Amino acid sequence: MRTAAAKRQTGVRPSETPAGGCKTLRCAFCRGTGRDPYRVLSQVSDCPVCKGHKTVEVKTSVVACRYCKGTGRQRHTRLTCSGCGGVGVIPLPGATTGCPQCGGGGREPEADLPCSLCRGAGLVAKKTA
Ligand SMILES: [Zn+2]
Ligand SMILES: [Zn+2]
Ligand SMILES: [Zn+2]
Numbered sequence: 001m002r003t004a005a006a007k008r009q010t011g012v013r014p015s016e017t018p019a020g021g022c023k024t025l026r027c028a029f030c031r032g033t034g035r036d037p038y039r040v041l042s043q044v045s046d047c048p049v050c051k052g053h054k055t056v057e058v059k060t061s062v063v064a065c066r067y068c069k070g071t072g073r074q075r076h077t078r079l080t081c082s083g084c085g086g087v088g089v090i091p092l093p094g095a096t097t098g099c100p101q102c103g104g105g106g107r108e109p110e111a112d113l114p115c116s117l118c119r120g121a122g123l124v125a126k127k128t129a
Pocket of ligand 1: 027029030035047048050052054055
């Protein structure tokens with residue numbers, strides 16, 4: 001049996017974010033413009049992810065969303081990524097280990113959906129015995 005996900009390394013690597021503290025990240029969905037790139041939700045053109053603030057705050061360590069490759073966008077749609085909610089990163093405090101379900105690819109093995117176990121991070125919190 002071959003596992004394609006484990007074989008192929010994508011360009012996005014989990015960021016080594018120091019634990020603790022608030023961090024402000026540039027909004028991935030609008031690329032820091034504060035505008036809804038597609039204006040699908042309403043006439044108001046504020047980005048639905050950052051609400052026009054151009055940045056998003058994260059409270060814990062985060063890892064890049066593998067499912068959308070950190071873009072915050074759902075593939076083939078104009079919607080925000082259902083894995084990370086459009087932020088491009090997924091909160092994952094503490095020690096992490098590769099997701100056993102998707103093999104680190106962040107994708108459901110049988111469907112084009114974010115992995116239900118890691119939500120697209122490709123990593124899961126390491127269980128401490
Ligand atoms: Zn935004
Ligand atoms: Zn995502
Ligand atoms: Zn997974």
